[in-house]
Amino acid sequence: MRTSDSVKHLFARLVSSLGRATATREFKWMKQALIPSHSLTLPAMLQRRLSGEPLQYILGTTPFGPLDLLTRPPTLIPRPETEDWTLRLADMLSPTPHRPLTVLDLCTGTGCIPLLLCHLWPPGSTRAYGLDISKDAIRLAMDNAARCNIPSSQPSSLTPYSQNVFIPVLGDLRDPDIFKYLLPPFDIITANPPYIPKREYDELPISVKDYEDPAALLGDPPDSEEQDGLTYYRLISQLLRQKGMLRDGSIVALEVGRAQADAVEGILQQSAGLRNTQVWKDPWNVKRVVLART
Amino acid sequence: MFRLLYRCHSPLKPYRRFFSSTRTYLAEVHPTSFNVIHEIEQDGARILQAVRKRIKVRDELLANMSEDMSSPEDIARARQLKELEPLHEAWSNWTHARQSLEEILPLMQDPDPTMRTLASEEFTSLAHTLSTHISTTFPSLLVPPSSTRDLHALLELKAGVGGSEAALFLLDLLRVYVRYAGSVGWRTSVIQSSETESGGIRDAILEIKGEGAYDALRWESGVHRVQRVPATESSGRTHTSTVAVIVLPLSEDAESISGNDELFKMEDVKIEVMRARGAGGQHVNKTESAVRLTHTPTGITVSMQDERSQHQNKRRAFQVLRARLMDVKLSQDVAHRRATRRNLVRTADRSEKIRTYNYAQDRVTDHRIGLSLMNLTSFLEGDGVQDFLDALRRNWQEEIMEDVVGESE
Numbered sequence: 001m002r003t004s005d006s007v008k009h010l011f012a013r014l015v016s017s018l019g020r021a022t023a024t025r026e027f028k029w030m031k032q033a034l035i036p037s038h039s040l041t042l043p044a045m046l047q048r049r050l051s052g053e054p055l056q057y058i059l060g061t062t063p064f065g066p067l068d069l070l071t072r073p074p075t076l077i078p079r080p081e082t083e084d085w086t087l088r089l090a091d092m093l094s095p096t097p098h099r100p101l102t103v104l105d106l107c108t109g110t111g112c113i114p115l116l117l118c119h120l121w122p123p124g125s126t127r128a129y130g131l132d133i134s135k136d137a138i139r140l141a142m143d144n145a146a147r148c149n150i151p152s153s154q155p156s157s158l159t160p161y162s163q164n165v166f167i168p169v170l171g172d173l174r175d176p177d178i179f180k181y182l183l184p185p186f187d188i189i190t191a192n193p194p195y196i197p198k199r200e201y202d203e204l205p206i207s208v209k210d211y212e213d214p215a216a217l218l219g220d221p222p223d224s225e226e227q228d229g230l231t232y233y234r235l236i237s238q239l240l241r242q243k244g245m246l247r248d249g250s251i252v253a254l255e256v257g258r259a260q261a262d263a264v265e266g267i268l269q270q271s272a273g274l275r276n277t278q279v280w281k282d283p284w285n286v287k288r289v290v291l292a293r294t
Numbered sequence: 295m296f297r298l299l300y301r302c303h304s305p306l307k308p309y310r311r312f313f314s315s316t317r318t319y320l321a322e323v324h325p326t327s328f329n330v331i332h333e334i335e336q337d338g339a340r341i342l343q344a345v346r347k348r349i350k351v352r353d354e355l356l357a358n359m360s361e362d363m364s365s366p367e368d369i370a371r372a373r374q375l376k377e378l379e380p381l382h383e384a385w386s387n388w389t390h391a392r393q394s395l396e397e398i399l400p401l402m403q404d405p406d407p408t409m410r411t412l413a414s415e416e417f418t419s420l421a422h423t424l425s426t427h428i429s430t431t432f433p434s435l436l437v438p439p440s441s442t443r444d445l446h447a448l449l450e451l452k453a454g455v456g457g458s459e460a461a462l463f464l465l466d467l468l469r470v471y472v473r474y475a476g477s478v479g480w481r482t483s484v485i486q487s488s489e490t491e492s493g494g495i496r497d498a499i500l501e502i503k504g505e506g507a508y509d510a511l512r513w514e515s516g517v518h519r520v521q522r523v524p525a526t527e528s529s530g531r532t533h534t535s536t537v538a539v540i541v542l543p544l545s546e547d548a549e550s551i552s553g554n555d556e557l558f559k560m561e562d563v564k565i566e567v568m569r570a571r572g573a574g575g576q577h578v579n580k581t582e583s584a585v586r587l588t589h590t591p592t593g594i595t596v597s598m599q600d601e602r603s604q605h606q607n608k609r610r611a612f613q614v615l616r617a618r619l620m621d622v623k624l625s626q627d628v629a630h631r632r633a634t635r636r637n638l639v640r641t642a643d644r645s646e647k648i649r650t651y652n653y654a655q656d657r658v659t660d661h662r663i664g665l666s667l668m669n670l671t672s673f674l675e676g677d678g679v680q681d682f683l684d685a686l687r688r689n690w691q692e693e694i695m696e697d698v699v700g701e702s703e
Binding site: 028029055056063066076077080081083084192194196200204205208216217255257258282283 | 488489565566567570571573574575576577578579580581582583599600601602603604605606
C-alpha cells in the first residue's frame with residue numbers, strides 16, 4: 001500500500017474511532033509535529049493513536065499555559081484542569097524579588113505546576129521544589145526545566161536570585177529525611193497526587209490505563225484499608241501538620257478527583273488543622289481544587 | 295453628491311488609471327508629451343477639484359480680511375489661513391511646475407540636439423513633480439491622518455454559495471493575501487481553518503501582523519465572486535461561487551485575556567469550554583481545548599479550537615472578539631460622523647458583491663470602482679492585488695477630500 005493510501009485509510013479509521021471533528025484536529029496536529037528528517041512518520045503516528053496511545057506521548061509534547069512541555073511515558077500527562085487552576089493560582093499571587101515565595105509541589109510529575117509558576121512570576125521571585133517518587137518523572141521534570149530555561153539546581157550563593165529556580169527532587173513524601181533536601185518553611189504547597197480509586201481505575205480508558213503510570217493515578221496502595229482514593233491527602237495532611245512546614249499566610253492547593261472535594265476539605269481541616277479552606281471548580285464545573293490558607 | 299453615488303454604483307467606463315504611486319512620463323515619445331498635462335490633470339481631476347475649492351476658500355478669506363485685522367472674525371480667518379498655508383504652498387508649486395512644463399514643450403522640438411536633451415530632462419522632472427503632487431502631496435494635505443494607521447488585521451474568510459468549489463476558491467484567495475502580506479513584510483498566520491474533504495477550506499481566519507495592514511486591506515471586505523469551471527466539473531460547465539471576506543482591525547495587545555478597557559468589560563464575557571470530559575482530571579487524557587466566548591451586550595460569540603492548548607485558544611478567541619468589537623466601534627464612529635456631518639464616504643456593506651474573478655475572460659473586476667484588470671494569473675499568483683488596493687485607497691482618499699471640502703462649503 002502506498003503511503004498516501006495508508007494515511008487515508010488510517011485517517012478514516014481514526015474518524016470512526018474519535019469522530020470527524022476530533023480526528024481532523026488531531027491529524028492536523030500530527031502533521032504540524034512532523035519533522036522531515038525524523039523517523040516518526042504520519043502512518044506510524046496514526047497507527048499508534050489507533051492502538052490507543054495518548055496523542056501527547058506520540059507528539060512528545062503538551063501545551064501547559066504558555067509553556068510547551070515534554071511528555072514521555074509513563075509520566076502523567078498534564079491535564080487542562082491542572083493548567084486552569086495553576087493559572088488561577090499564579091494570577092492570585094504576585095511575588096517579587098523583594099518578597100519572594102518558596103513553593104513545594106508534591107507528586108510533581110512533568111514539573112508542570114512549579115514550572116508554570118516560575119514562568120509566570122517575575123524573575124527572582126520564586127524558588128520551587130518538585131518532589132516525585134519516580135525517576136522517570138524527575139528526569140522529565142529536569143528536561144522540562146531546561147526546555148523552559150528555568151535553572152534546576154540550587155544557586156551557589158545566597159545573594160538575591162536574578163532568576164526563578166525549580167529544583168526537582170527524587171524522594172518519597174512519606175520519608176522524613178526528604179527535608180534534608182527541601183528547605184521548609186514553604187509559602188505555597190501544591191499537589192496533584194494520585195486520586196483515582198481502584199474501582200474507577202479499572203474502568204479507565206485504554207489511553208490512560210495502558211499508558212500512564214498507575215503510581216501517578218491510583219489513589220490508594222493495594223494493601224490500604226481505605227479504597228476511596230484519598231490516601232495521599234491523608235499523607236499530605238500529616239506532612240502539613242509538621243511544625244515549620246508552612247509559613248504564616250501560606251497557601252495549600254490540592255487537586256482532587258470528581259466528588260472528592262468535600263472529603264479532602266474535611267481531611268485538611270481535621271488532620272492538618274487548616275480551618276480556612278475553599279473549593280475551586282474547573283472549567284467543566286467539577287469541584288477540582290481544595291485551597292487552604294494558614 | 296449625485297455624481298459620486300452614481301459613479302459608485304454604475305461606472306460607465308472602467309477607470310483609465312495608472313496604479314503605480316507615481317508615474318514616469320517619458321519625454322522621448324513626443325506625441326504624448328503634448329498631452330501629458332492634460333493626462334495628469336484628468337488623472338487627478340477629483341483631487342484637483344478638491345484642491346481648487348480649498349484654494350478658493352483661502353482667496354475669499356484673504357479678500358475678506360479687514361485692513362487692520364482687528365475684529366474677532368479676522369482672528370478666526372487668520373487661523374484658517376494659517377491652516378491652509380501648506381496647501382497654498384503646494385498649489386503654488388504645482389502651478390509653477392505646470393507653467394514651466396508648458397514652456398518647455400516647444401523646446402523639445404528645438405533644432406539644437408543639446409537643447410532638446412536639456413528640455414527633455416527638464417520635462418521628465420517636471421512631469422514627475424506634477425504626478426507626485428497628485429499621488430502624494432495633495433492627498434497628504436487634504437486627507438486627515440488615519441486613526442487606524444497603526445493597526446494590524448484579521449481576515450475572516452467564509453465560503454458562501456458554491457459548496458466545495460467555494461471552499462477551493464477560498465484557499466486561492468487565502469494564498470493571495472498570505473503572499474501579498476509576505477511581499478509587504480507582514481507576518482501571517484492562519485489562526486483558524488476548517489478544511490473540507492476535497493482539499494478546500496470552508497472558513498478561515500488569517501492574522502496579519504504589520505502596522506498599516508488594516509488600513510491597506512480593509513477594502514477587501516465584501517463578497518468575492520468567482521466564475522470558473524471547477525476542477526471537479528466533468529461537463530465543463532462554469533460555476534459561480536462566492537467567498538465572504540471581512541477585514542477586522544487588530545491592535546497590538548489584542549491577545550491579552552484581561553478586559554475592562556474601552557472595548558469590553560470582563561464581566562460581560564462568558565467563557566465556556568466545550569464538550570464534556572466526564573470525571574475529567576486524571577481520568578481523561580484526551581485533548582479538549584475548544585473554547586467559546588460570548589460577549590453578552592452584543593451577542594457576539596467566538597469559538598476557537600484549532601490549537602492544542604486551551605490557553606492559546608482562549609487568547610486567540612479574545613483576539614478575535616476584540617477585533618470584532620473594535621470593528622463595531624469603528625463602524626459606529628463612521629455612522630456617528632455621518633449623522634453629525636455631511637459625509638459622503640460610504641461604508642462597505644459586507645453582503646455586497648465587491649469583486650468578480652472571471653476565469654473564462656481572464657479578468658478581475660472590482661464593482662465599486664469599475665476597475666477591471668486583465669490577467670487573472672497576475673492577481674492569483676503575482677501582485678495584482680496591489681493594483682486594486684492602490685486604486686481603492688485612492689478612491690477613498692478622493693471621497694474623503696471631497697468630503698472635507700464639502701464641509702467647508
